[in-house]
Amino acid sequence: MEACPADLKPDDDIFAEALELPAAERPAFLDRACAGQPDARARIEALLSAHDEAQRFLERPLTVRPPAGPEEEPGTVIGPYTLRERIGEGGCGVVWLAQQSTPLRRFVALKVIKPGMDTRSVIARFESERQTLALMTHPDIARIYDAGTTPAGRPYFVMEYVEGIPITRFCDEHSLAMERRLELFARVCLALQHAHQKGVIHRDLKPSNILVSLRDGAPCPKIIDFGIAKATTGGMGGETLHTELGLFMGTPAYMSPEQAELRHDDVDTRSDVYALGVLLYELLTGRPPYDPKELVRAGVFEIRRIIREVDPPRPSTRLSTLTVEDRDTVARQRGAAPPRLTAVLKGDLDWIVMRCLEKERDRRYGTAAALAEDVQRHLRQQPVEARPPHALYRLQKFALRNRLAVAAVTAVTLALVAGTTVSTWQAVRATRAERLAATERDAALAARGAEAAARADAQRRQEQAEALLTFMLGDFRTELQKIGRLELLDRISAQAMEYFESLDLRDVTDTALTRQAKALTQLGEVRLEQARFAEAEQAFTAAHARAAALAARHPQNGDMLYERAQAEFWIGFAARRRGDLARQREWLVKYRDTGVALAALEGATRRSHLELASGHHNLAVLDVDAGNFAPAQAGFVAEMAALAPLLAAAPNDxxxxxxxxxxxxxLGTIAERNGRYPEAADHYTTMAGLYERLAQLEPADARWQFELAQSLTFAGTISAISGERARAAGKYSEAMAVLQKLVALDPANKRWQSVLLRLQLTQAALRLAPPAALLPTVSEVRKKFVTLAAAEPASVNFARLAVMAWTHEAGLLLSEARLAEAHDAIAQARPAAERLWLNPQADIWTRHLACHVLIMEGRIAAARGQPLPADHWRLAAEVLGPADRAQDWRLLEPAALIAVLSGDSAAAAPLVARLKAFGHRSADPYVAATLGLTE
Known part of the structure; x- marks a missing residue:
């Protein structure tokens, strides 16, 4: 062996030379290069081994994972749930429409983690969403029913299945006016407030996560997808509150500046308020503040810069910059002319929206409830809390840099309130002293002097304290609210209530009573904004006591009576907010009665009669909700009587x-539900005439044209069920002519399209032509409804119309003895009908349509000579619901038909007798012949 050179090369040089050699030659080379140096050779060999290992790094996975289980597919059974169709997909979970079999039969949304995504962090986020939804029990937030793991071990949870369409699209397709959009938006805000009170921030609010459907004819929102929600209490584990660096959590167009800064641990409920502002902007103008397409093209860093630094235009400005065509479309979808729409946006709505979109969150609304209340103030024509930015900026500087000043004002207010209480007590003592000294003239003079001095001092202190309280609970409260610091008023509010409750109203002047009533009303509003409803009601009750005292002192003063009415309304409103329906009714009755007194005092003034009409209307709606139709009818009649003098004076208002x-x-609805068809027809005719006049007065407002078509349809239905089929056909034709003009103006309006198509179907159902002649029209309408329902799978209305069309087509085919085709048609209707009747919110009309699918199945099976399932007619009766005490033909007619077809003619007899007493007839020849309801 050769001797090792005296100057051994460094390790890195030897390593580099060895790398140049084939692996087989390296040992001989190391023998020479490291002769006599075993430690050096060991180091070089380790380096070479590490290098070879690194070269093979990408040839195999870092970890060996077990193969993922098979992915779910339609028909998969998970516990009591059978998967029907995939309806959504997120980053780590898939949402399925599933049918629950036990203990209830219903459709639900089942969300299961994706195969291969069951990492520790993803499971933690999935678990977070499950816990988040479980916290909330609000009717406008999707509920959670159940949770578990699949047979493959992946977590899932079961939610309420929400049928609806995004809120912006719903409003546009139904051409909701500004007022209706704002009412719906305020309802969303209050639902979100519930989530915030539960310690949950949504963090991804956008139209697609707020679905709206019609329930009993009224739009009802549902907030869904708390998938990236954050718990403000930190009770769900730290792991669920983190994400990878630089990952956007939310949708850029609706993302707050603090979310864009990627400071996720610093996000609070005001980020949701920002998103609500974006939503409101879009509801008002038809566009979000920032173009989503431009944001996507901009890239991550530019998105962050835009959201953090670029101020969007005000809604009114944005509307004015649209093209003429776009501006006309936006205005038409809101039932207003373009100039009027721009005018509506300027002022309050501009301020409200821009306050939500403040870059600095301390300058936004402090809570979602505060935003809802400001929107409601605008709707009530009251001053809104939002103000132009410069005033807000001054307040921010004041509150943040002058905390001592805030504390000083608070201290002064408390001191003045306490001092006023003492002074008032001294004034009362002086008054009593005057009475006791009445027999001693000289002493009485001295007492009068002392009393006058004491009263003057007391009055001065009282005026100072109450003026400062009015400021603190009014203007100053407005500014504190903007920076989310209403808690600064808590001590003042408590002390103020003690002070007000200590007063004997008999010793308070009119001026002081007026000032106190205002301060107490403001205090009640503060408590409402803080969701402290019982305390709010206490303040409103104290305000009412002062307003009532003023009204008692000045019984001929209409202003005093009007203020008492407002206080009564506020007490009823507060009771409603805290769920005390009995107390709500008690105070709304008082509100109505004060309206009666005001009308008697002032005569036919606009103020008095509008108050009276509102009082009757509020109570009547409560009665309709409770199913008490007799008092409801009396209430609406009284409302009409209150409006009559005003209409006589201003017939075109x-x-x-x-x-x-x-x-x-x-009134027409109540009469129809109670079987009073001639009366219902009269009301619907009146309704049509009024909308026709409105359409003439405001031809640019498409809402009046649409309402005219609806009223003509209602009148046609009454004629049809009264046996006047030719008259019904005439009304339907008039309604279709109106709707055809509307659809021509806006072909994209699906609501107008669907109502027009339904009228064509209803016209065909009159059977004024042979079935063979009607089939092409019905088939064409059915195809269009099926297309609409497929495009909007969450729309209850489109699903209902598709079911109606399939059933009518099956009936016509049955009449033509085309039994196989009839069977196929009704089989197409059955799945959608099941979804409708399993919905716990299904109304009478929905149950009527769904039940007729089962009736048609029975008729077709009988014609084909095929047996029915044993429980078929029992199921049909369950779907329809109880009808033994009903007056509504939508329940009575199918209930009687089920009884006859199931062989129970005795049960059918009283139902048929009731229908005949109403004068009810059936347009369907089969039903008319079977039940004896012929013309």
Whole structure:
């Protein structure tokens, strides 16, 4: 062996030379290069081994994972749930429409983690969402029913299945006016407030996560997808609150500046308020503040810069920059002319939206409830709390840099309130002293002097304290609210209530009573904003005591009576917010009665009669909700009587005409539900005439045209069920002519399209032509409804119309003895009908349509000589619901038909007798012949 050179090379040189050699030659080379140096050779060999290992690094996975289990597919059974169709997919989970079999039969949404995504962090986030939803029990937030693991070991949870469409699309397709959009938006805010009170921030609010559907004819929102929600209490584990560095959590167009800064641990409920502002912006203008397509093209860093630094235009400004065509479309979808729409946005709505979109979150609304209340203030024509930014900026500087000043004002207020209490007590003592000294002339003079001095001092202190309280609970409260610091008023509010409750109202002047009533009303509003409803009601009750005292002192002063009415309304409103329906009714009755007194005092003034009409209307709606139709009818009749003198004086006033038409609609509905068809027809005719006049007065407002078509349809239905089929056909034709003009103006409006198609179907159902002649029209309408339902699978309305079309087509095919085709048609309707009747919110009309699918199945099976399942007719009766005490033909007619077809003619007899007493006839020849309801 050769001797090792005296100057051994460094390790890295030897290593580099060895790398140049084939692996087989390296040992001989190391023998020479490291002769006599075993430690050096060991180091070089280790380096070479590590290098070879690194070269093979990418040839195999870092970890060996077991193969993922098979992915779920339609028909898969997980516990009591059978998967039907995939309806959504997120980053780590898949959402399925599933049918639950026990203990309830219903459709649910089942979310299961994806195969291969069951990492520790993903499971933690999935578990977080499950816990998040379980916290919340609000009717406008999707509920969670169940949770578990699949046979493959992946977590899942079961949620309420929400049928609806995104809120922005719903509003546009239904051409909701600004007022209705704002009411719906306020409802969303209050639902989100519930989540915030449970310690949950949504963090991804956008239209697709707020679905709206019609329930009993009214739009109802549901907030869904708390998949990236954050618990503000930190009770769900630290792991669920983190994400990878630089990952956006949310949708950029709706993301708050603090979310864009990627400071996720610093996000609070005001980030959701920002997203609500974006949503409101879009509801008002038809566009979000920042163009989503431009944000996507901009890239991550530019997105962050835009959201953090670029101020969007005000809604009114954005509307004015649209093209003429786009502006006309936006205005039409909101039932207003473009100039009027721009005017509506300027002022309050601009301020409200821009306050939500403040870059600095301390300058936004402090809570979602505060935002809802400001929107409601705008709707009530009251001053809103939002103000132009410069005033807000001054307040921010004041509150943040002058905390001592805030504390000083608080201290002064408390001192003045306490001092006023003592001074008032001294004034009362002086008054008593005067009475005791009445027999001593000289002493009485001295007492009068002392009393006058004491009263003057007391009055001065009282005025100072109450003026400062009014400021603190009014303007100053507005500014504190903007920075989310209403808690600064807590001590003042508590001390103020003690002070007000200590006063004997008999010793308080009119001026002081007026000032105190205002301060107490403001205090009640503060408590409402803080969701402290019982305390709010206490403050409103104290305000009412002062307003009532003023009204008692000045019984001929209408202003005093009006203020008492407002206090009564506020007490009823607070009771409603805290769920005390009995107390709500008690105070709304008082509100109505004060409206009666105000009308008697002032005569036919607009103020008095609108108050009286509102009082009757509020109570009547409560009665309809409770199913008490007799008092509800009396309430709406009284409302119409209150409006009559105003309409006589201003017969073309749009607001008065609309309220009168709305009242006629309510009265027609009540009469129809109680089987009083001639009366219902009269009300619907009145309704149509009023909307026709409104359409003439405001031809640019498409809402009146649509409402006219609806009223003609209602009148046509009454004629149809009264046996006047030719008259019904005439009304339907008039309605279709109106709707055809609307659809021509806006072919994309699916609501107008669907109502027009339904009228064509209803016209065909009159059977004024042979079935063979009607089939092509019905088949074409059915195809269009099926297309609409497929495009909007969450729409209850489109699903209901598709079911209706399939059933009508099956009936016509049955009449033509095309039994196989009839069977196929009704089989197409059955799955959608099941989804409808399993919905716990299904209304009477929905149950009527779904039940007729089962009736048609029975008729077709009988014609084909095929047996029915043993429980078929029992299921049909369950779907329809109880009808033994009903007056509504939608329940009575199918209930009687089920009884006859199931062989129970005795049960059918009283139902048929009731229908005949109403003068009810059936347009369907089969039903008419089977039940004896012929013309």
């Amino acid at each position: 749009p607001e008065l005409l609309y309220r009168r038409a709305d009242g006629a609609s309510w």
